[in-house]
Amino acid sequence: MSIPVLALLLGAILGFAVNFHVPPAYTIYLAMIILSALDSVIGAILSNLSGKFKLSILITGFTGNAVMAVVLVFIGNILGLDFGIAPIIVFGVRMFNNVAAIRRIIIKKYFEKE
Amino acid sequence: MNKKIMRQVGVSLICLLLGFSVSLQLKSVRFNKVHSSDNLRAAELQTQLNAEREKNESLTRDLETAKAQLSELRQDSDGSILSVINKQLDDAQKLAGLVALKGPGVSVMLQDAKKGTTDSQIIHDSDIRTVINELLASGAEAISINGERIVSTSSIRCVGPTVIVNNTRLGAPFIINAIGDSKTLEAGLIVKGGVVDTLTPWGINVTVTKTDKLEIPAYNGASNFKYSEIVETKQNGGDAR
Numbered sequence: 001m002s003i004p005v006l007a008l009l010l011g012a013i014l015g016f017a018v019n020f021h022v023p024p025a026y027t028i029y030l031a032m033i034i035l036s037a038l039d040s041v042i043g044a045i046l047s048n049l050s051g052k053f054k055l056s057i058l059i060t061g062f063t064g065n066a067v068m069a070v071v072l073v074f075i076g077n078i079l080g081l082d083f084g085i086a087p088i089i090v091f092g093v094r095m096f097n098n099v100a101a102i103r104r105i106i107i108k109k110y111f112e113k114e
Numbered sequence: 115m116n117k118k119i120m121r122q123v124g125v126s127l128i129c130l131l132l133g134f135s136v137s138l139q140l141k142s143v144r145f146n147k148v149h150s151s152d153n154l155r156a157a158e159l160q161t162q163l164n165a166e167r168e169k170n171e172s173l174t175r176d177l178e179t180a181k182a183q184l185s186e187l188r189q190d191s192d193g194s195i196l197s198v199i200n201k202q203l204d205d206a207q208k209l210a211g212l213v214a215l216k217g218p219g220v221s222v223m224l225q226d227a228k229k230g231t232t233d234s235q236i237i238h239d240s241d242i243r244t245v246i247n248e249l250l251a252s253g254a255e256a257i258s259i260n261g262e263r264i265v266s267t268s269s270i271r272c273v274g275p276t277v278i279v280n281n282t283r284l285g286a287p288f289i290i291n292a293i294g295d296s297k298t299l300e301a302g303l304i305v306k307g308g309v310v311d312t313l314t315p316w317g318i319n320v321t322v323t324k325t326d327k328l329e330i331p332a333y334n335g336a337s338n339f340k341y342s343e344i345v346e347t348k349q350n351g352g353d354a355r
Contacts, residue, residue: 007126011133015141022142030139037132044125055117055124062128 032069032087036062039091042098049105065091208256211265211333215256219293219328220300226286227317234316237286239272241318244309245290246270252302254292256330260284263333280335296324
């Protein structure tokens with residue numbers, strides 16, 4: 001489990017080290033990718049703990065969600081409507097749900113050994 | 115075993131991407147906040163302005179001390195004081211139009227429309243003034259009309275079919291010579307909507323020629339300053355501040 005953490009740190013260092021700034025108009029798209037990646041990582045932790053992990057679902061879920069979110073924001077930009085709210089709410093709600101599930105599993109596993 | 119490795123790799127890849135995009139986003143947002151003036155609040159702009167003003171003040175102070183030093187140096191060095199004065203004299207003569215000058219520039223020829231003599235088809239004093247004003251705005255250093263040097267007291271006015279410059283009658287065609295950067299001068303005249311564009315539709319013939327060698331004669335009128343006197347200022351001594 002420590003390899004993903006190392007990968008996270010490595011990514012963070014790379015992000016700071018790279019000599020490139022996202023223009024203000026595009027930060028919203030990167031934010032969408034961050035959200036879907038965060039959602040996927042939390043989902044992966046949950047499925048790992050509950051033993052239902054499937055790599056194909058993780059990868060396709062992440063890619064599909066990221067693409068969907070970015071496309072929605074893009075269309076919203078064209079239509080003059082803030083479609084970015086939809087992914088934010090969906091990812092946000094799911095992340096809270098997943099974290100709650102993780103919490104329950106951990107409590108069950110480590111604190112309720114009767 | 116293989117499945118476990120794959121799992122680690124998959125999660126790691128997404129974690130790598132997550133870390134990368136989070137840090138890149140943090141950096142970009144911070145960068146954009148600092149570097150786009152749109153996002154700067156008025157108060158921040160005000161503080162920036164104040165800082166720039168203070169800088170400006172201190173630079174002005176520096177300039178003043180440098181000027182004082184310069185004037186002291188000018189007084190101290192007996193050898194170069196003459197050249198400084200000569201330079202000032204040259205500048206003053208050029209400015210007053212008391213010497214003939216040569217250099218690169220443009221020659222503008224204004225000619226009345228060939229057919230038709232309605233009011234707007236002949237050249238007026240105002241047309242000439244517009245051309246001269248445009249030339250001065252484009253950085254002309256010396257100007258003459260048909261050999262009459264334009265000086266600070268020159269007037270240009272219509273009298274009948276002729277134009278009087280420096281109390282000399284001039285007839286068409288008018289040749290206006292101007293010393294300066296020939297490219298800039300030409301551009302100033304032929305710019306879209308400029309003086310050439312305004313005059314040509316009336317049939318007035320405007321020809322702008324760039325030349326490397328122009329000679330502009332000195333002002334040959336008498337200078338009679340009856341009323342104005344030079345205001346005495348304390349310029350001697352080291353109190354140039």
